[in-house]
Amino acid sequence: MIAFVLQRLIQSIAIVIAMSIIVFVGVTVVGNPVDMLISPEVSQADRERIIRSFGLDLPIHQQYFVFALSVLRGEFGQSFVFGESAIKLIVQRMPATLELATTALLISIIIGLPLGVRAGLKPDSIASRLTMSFSILGFSLPTFWIGIMLMMLFAVVLGWLPATGRGPTVLFLGVEVSFLTWDGLRHLILPATTLALLKVSLVIRLARAGTLEVVHQDYIRTARAKGLKNDRIVFVHVLKNIMIPIVTIIGLEFGQLIAFSIVTETIFSWPGMGKLIVDSIRMLDRPIIVAYLMIIVVLITGINFIVDIIYAILDPRIRHEATK
Amino acid sequence: MTQSPPRSIAGTIPSAGSVAPSPDAPGGGGFPRWRNPAKNRLVRAYFQSPVAAISLVILVIIVFLATFAPWIAPTNPYDLGTVTVVNSRLPPGATARIGDTVFLLGSDGAGRDLLSAILYGLRTSIIVAAASTGIAVLIGLWVGLLAAYVGGRTDAALMRLVDLQLSFPTMLVALMLLAILGNGLDKIIAALVIVQWAYFARTARAAALVEREKEYMEAARGLYLGHGRMIFRHLMPNSIAPLIVVATIQAAHAVSLEATLSFLGLGLPPTEPSLGLLIANGFNYVFSLHWWISLFPGLALLLTIVVMNLAGDRLRDLLNPRLRK
Numbered sequence: 001m002i003a004f005v006l007q008r009l010i011q012s013i014a015i016v017i018a019m020s021i022i023v024f025v026g027v028t029v030v031g032n033p034v035d036m037l038i039s040p041e042v043s044q045a046d047r048e049r050i051i052r053s054f055g056l057d058l059p060i061h062q063q064y065f066v067f068a069l070s071v072l073r074g075e076f077g078q079s080f081v082f083g084e085s086a087i088k089l090i091v092q093r094m095p096a097t098l099e100l101a102t103t104a105l106l107i108s109i110i111i112g113l114p115l116g117v118r119a120g121l122k123p124d125s126i127a128s129r130l131t132m133s134f135s136i137l138g139f140s141l142p143t144f145w146i147g148i149m150l151m152m153l154f155a156v157v158l159g160w161l162p163a164t165g166r167g168p169t170v171l172f173l174g175v176e177v178s179f180l181t182w183d184g185l186r187h188l189i190l191p192a193t194t195l196a197l198l199k200v201s202l203v204i205r206l207a208r209a210g211t212l213e214v215v216h217q218d219y220i221r222t223a224r225a226k227g228l229k230n231d232r233i234v235f236v237h238v239l240k241n242i243m244i245p246i247v248t249i250i251g252l253e254f255g256q257l258i259a260f261s262i263v264t265e266t267i268f269s270w271p272g273m274g275k276l277i278v279d280s281i282r283m284l285d286r287p288i289i290v291a292y293l294m295i296i297v298v299l300i301t302g303i304n305f306i307v308d309i310i311y312a313i314l315d316p317r318i319r320h321e322a323t324k
Numbered sequence: 325m326t327q328s329p330p331r332s333i334a335g336t337i338p339s340a341g342s343v344a345p346s347p348d349a350p351g352g353g354g355f356p357r358w359r360n361p362a363k364n365r366l367v368r369a370y371f372q373s374p375v376a377a378i379s380l381v382i383l384v385i386i387v388f389l390a391t392f393a394p395w396i397a398p399t400n401p402y403d404l405g406t407v408t409v410v411n412s413r414l415p416p417g418a419t420a421r422i423g424d425t426v427f428l429l430g431s432d433g434a435g436r437d438l439l440s441a442i443l444y445g446l447r448t449s450i451i452v453a454a455a456s457t458g459i460a461v462l463i464g465l466w467v468g469l470l471a472a473y474v475g476g477r478t479d480a481a482l483m484r485l486v487d488l489q490l491s492f493p494t495m496l497v498a499l500m501l502l503a504i505l506g507n508g509l510d511k512i513i514a515a516l517v518i519v520q521w522a523y524f525a526r527t528a529r530a531a532a533l534v535e536r537e538k539e540y541m542e543a544a545r546g547l548y549l550g551h552g553r554m555i556f557r558h559l560m561p562n563s564i565a566p567l568i569v570v571a572t573i574q575a576a577h578a579v580s581l582e583a584t585l586s587f588l589g590l591g592l593p594p595t596e597p598s599l600g601l602l603i604a605n606g607f608n609y610v611f612s613l614h615w616w617i618s619l620f621p622g623l624a625l626l627l628t629i630v631v632m633n634l635a636g637d638r639l640r641d642l643l644n645p646r647l648r649k
Contacts, residue, residue, distance in 0.1 A: 018488060026504045132463035133375075136637060140629040142580050144587045145603055145622035152610050152618070163611075252491075263584060267607070278588055281503045289503050296496060304491055 004312055012305045017068075019297040024067050027290055065173050076291035081280070084207055086287040090273050090295055095168060095175045097272030102181065104195035105250065112200045113246070116207025117238065123212060125320060132246060138201035147194040148266040162187050164269035188199040192269040198260055199253055206249055210242030217241075244314045251307035256299040267292065369642055376638035379631040386628055390450040393443040397423055401436035401444055402597055413614050430616040433605045438616065442624045443598035449628060452509070453578040456516035461571050463517070464524020469555055469563065471525070472532035482525070489522040498581055502590045512591045515517035516578050527570045531563035536560075563644050572636030576629045583625050599625045 042050065057064065070076070076086040119128035155163035167187035169176040178184030214220060216237065223233050262274035270276065273292060280288040373555055401407060406423075412435040414427050429438040467486075471479040488498070501515040535541060538558065544558050585591035586600030587607075594601055599621045603609045604619025 015488060015491065023500075026500070079352075137630060137635055140576065140580075140633050142583055142622065142625055143602075144584050145618070145625060148603065148607055148610060148618050149622065152613075152615060156611055156613060181626065188421060255491075255492040256495065259495040259499070262495070262499065263588065266588060277499075278590070281499075282589055293500055297492075300492060300496075 005309060008305055008308050012301045015301050016297055019301075020068060020071060020294065023290065023293050023297070024064050065280065069202075071294055077287035078292070079280075079285050079288050081283055081285045081288075083302025086285075086291040087295075088278065089288060090291055093271060093273040093276050094271060094295075096111075097179065097258060097261050097265065097274055099177055099179065099190070099192055100195060100261050100270060100272060102255060103192040103247070104257055105199065105254060107196035108193055108199035108203050109250065110197070110236070113207050117234065117242070118209050119204065120208040120211025121215065121234070122239075123208075128208075131235065132208070133206045135201040138197055138204075140198055142196060143198055144263045144267060146197055147264055149189070150190055150194055151267065161190050163190075166271050189263045191270050193255060194267070195261060195264045197207040199250070199257065202253065203250065204247065206246045207242060210245055211238055214238050214241045247314065249309055251303060251310065254303050258296070258299065304310045327509055347528050361609050366642060368460045370638055373638055375634060379634035379638075382476035382627065383631045383635060386446060386631070387450055387540040389443055390446040393440075393447045397437075397440035397443045398428075399437045399440045405566055407435050409435045413609065413617070415614075416616050416620075430614075432602060432617045433608060433614075438602070438620055441597060441602055442599065442621050445599035445621060446624060448509070448592065448596065448598050448630065449579045449582060449625070450623065452513055452582045453575040455614070456513045456578050457520060457571055457575040459513075459517045460520035460574070461524050462569060463521040463616075464526075465528045465560070465564070465567060467521070467525040468528025468530075469532050469559055472529045472536055472563075473551070473555055473559060479529075483529070484523040487527050490526070492517040493572060494577070495581065495584070498585060499588075499590065502585060507589075507591060507593050509596060512582055513583060515585075516581060519581075520578065523570055523574060524567055527564055531566045532559055535562045553594065569636055569643055571639040572632055572639060579625070579632070580629055 038147050074087050077091055078084065079086045082089055115131050119131045151163050162183075165187060166178050167184040168181050169178045169184060176190055185241075220233060220237055223237050228237075257273075261270075261272060262278055264270065265272045265274040265276050268292045276288065276291045279285075279294070351518075394400065399406065408422055411422060411425075411427070411431050412433050414431040416428065416430040416438075418427050419425070427437050427439070429442070432438055432441060433536065456457060466481055471482040497519045499514045501518060503513060505511040505515065541554070541558060544554050549558075582591055583598065583600035583603070586598040587604045588600075588602070591600060592598045602621040603618045603625075606616075606621065608615065609617055
């Protein structure tokens with residue numbers, strides 16, 4: 001197991017390094033680093049001083065090392081718009097995004113898992129067919145549009161839920177969260193549901209495919225033969241075995257939820273890092289863009305790493321094969 | 325979910341390689357003979373699902389309307405000479421305040437006829453999807469075949485690159501590219517090519533790896549055919565089927581991504597027709613309940629994506645014998 005963890009850790013670090021090179025090349029070679037680091041109002045003398053202090057007069061590989069060092073120290077410069085440290089601004093907004101994405105993930109599992117398992121147990125029933133048709137629809141829904149539609153219906157026409165913002169937050173384990181207050185929860189429902197719709201169909205399909213495969217296995221037949229109750233078979237034997245692929249793929253999709261929280265946050269004015277990055281791209285606030293990209297790279301690589309490890313714990317075959 | 329297709333069809337394509345064309349057939353002349361009957365059977369099987377058949381018909385209609393939008397649309401919504409803000413936010417079915425145009429689906433915040441704007445927007449969607457997916461298929465097919473054919477280090481290096489790319493969400497990669505490149509039709513197509521090619525490379529490689537081991541390839545090797553001929557005449561035609569499925573689904577994804585990115589203001593500039601931009605315009609009027617401005621373009625977008633996905637889903641069922649019950 002340790003060998004497996006180490007191997008994956010080295011791989012993850014390699015990915016982060018590779019992506020940092022890509023981001024670096026993107027913003028330095030394709031974009032203009034001088035604009036990226038220096039706000040346009042600065043005088044010519046200051047400009048040259050800053051260019052030297054950032055090492056932009058150095059050859060490209062040395063520049064990369066300067067860049068990598070500053071990334072390691074978490075220094076991405078000051079935001080042009082906010083005049084604060086870019087990394088600080090993003091880290092401040094990270095809990096809001098993570099809360100949104102996690103809630104969306106939970107909603108999609110709570111809705112998708114029962115529907116999918118049901119569709120897998122009775123593949124020919126009308127309810128199952130409807131579920132599968134719905135899943136193609138859900139798969140196709142453009143997140144931003146369905147968000148607007150939900151907002152119009154539930155917030156504007158019916159007035160049941162607030163349309164924008166995050167509502168009051170409370171400190172929970174040192175992190176600002178909104179799901180612990182009633183008003184905060186009300187603010188969370190619409191954006192989280194919008195985001196969850198993106199993944200409900202995936203959970204349904206995975207659960208259905210898994211169930212279809214598992215119910216024909218010998219151990220299920222054995223369980224039936226020894227007279228186990230149907231509930232026990234479904235909740236223990238089927239569920240346990242279909243969870244492996246679901247956990248893996250859903251874990252990997254968490255990155256996509258964070259990506260699409262950009263859309264949801266923009267629509268519902270949710271004060272997370274997704275809204276920040278869209279505003280920053282529009283205003284060409286480059287330090288924030290670079291910081292966001294590097295944080296996302298680390299975040300997603302981290303998620304993939306953790307998912308790999310969980311997968312290996314759930315399914316011992318994986319780690320044996322990988323380290324052989 | 326779908327009725328299982330008649331026995332033979334789904335197995336036909338993947339196993340077709342075993343019915344190899346005799347390698348010494350007189351110098352080429354189109355594709356091997358066995359291919360056409362298989363294709364016909366595939367087409368027939370496809371239409372046995374009513375949902376899939378209707379989807380394809382709708383898709384063809386959408387593509388037709390989009391292609392000929394400038395001639396079909398009642399007005400030119402991007403002609404600054406005729407569009408006037410005076411006619412903005414008219415409800416569906418209203419007559420223009422200036423002029424005699426009837427706005428069947430209403431007008432948007434800039435006074436554009438929504439129906440026309442939707443048709444123009446669909447045109448952009450189709451162009452973006454076709455161009456980006458088409459180019460990505462070509463690149464992916466090339467890379468995938470090369471990786472499978474050459475193998476060894478080339479294969480390992482190329483697949484590392486594919487894995488690296490696929491471990492990041494397409495939406496984020498596209499966003500990152502557009503943040504660097506800026507916006508515009510060419511830029512968004514470029515960004516969508518870059519986020520898609522890896523899917524095709526992986527699929528093409530997987531298919532080619534299976535085909536490479538088949539007897540007809542061995543026969544071709546035995547005849548010392550040139551590498552080019554081996555790859556393009558033998559490996560490629562037999563590895564292309566799974567790519568069609570992925571391409572259909574990816575094209576739907578490209579339509580969705582273009583609209584999303586344009587909605588965010590990062591895709592197309594506001595002067596270009598785009599469903600995403602139309603919905604963004606409608607979003608400004610959500611609180612004043614001008615619902616039609618965001619509803620209708622969204623429905624058009626949704627319909628386009630749904631029929632593409634349904635068609636792709638049917639093709640996958642037919643081409644993948646493993647999913648056949």
